[in-house]
Amino acid sequence: MKIEYLHTMVRVKDLEKSQAFYELLGLVQTRRTDNDKGRFSLVFMSPPGQDNAAVEMTYNWDGDEGLPSDSRHFGHLAYRVENIYDLCQHLMDNGITINRPPRDGNMAFVRSPDNVSIELLQMGDPLPPAEPWASMENTGHW
């Protein structure tokens, strides 16, 4: 029995805000459906060249109760990135809280506008420790 991974779906409260967030991470839109009858939009965003590893955003035009929530049963989406310091700086410059700064040059956590936890991991070896990251405290949880 053959099986192939396709995507992870998350529901979003504010589609533009979420698209902007995933764009900051470096994802690009690969597909969008706007369904007038069902009154919802689906937006697929992937790392460039990784079309079958999308995060699918479901946006219900008439709102969605329980968003943003913070349940425990869903963990996170993980992405490996070229330079974790540069990306975290880019996110901070755009108002994103770095919940778990990359003190070790290797791992960081941030949250999407709907509290979806996002893990960032450095490609290859960890970067040498550097400020402001090395002495930055955690903020909240992830």
Added chain:
Amino acid sequence: MKIEYLHTMVRVKDLEKSQAFYELLGLVQTRRTDNDKGRFSLVFMSPPGQDNAAVEMTYNWDGDEGLPSDSRHFGHLAYRVENIYDLCQHLMDNGITINRPPRDGNMAFVRSPDNVSIELLQMGDPLPPAEPWASMENTGHW
């Protein structure tokens, strides 16, 4: 800035039960870490040949509050499968509820032991309608 998808993480209440569930889907374990100090285990399971599209299970040995929960902000994991009828039959035979049966020969939804919603999609064209699926009602939501 290069970015690469790695995995989706979900927390599980009963590791063996969850491993058995993902095995029923056809996933295979690619990595396991048991951390005595942190008292947790991490188990990565992927479709065969798709090591970088894993579901990572986090199992906290001393339990995890709020599991299984049923929040809205996380949507589902999606997998494309070779024969959606055969897989749904296999799942049913092993006691899994088919929340949204593949009436259309194309799409079904089930739930993991922790209420993580799993979407199954038929490879290629939808299968011709067939019983017992065509007349099977939905059970709960997903």
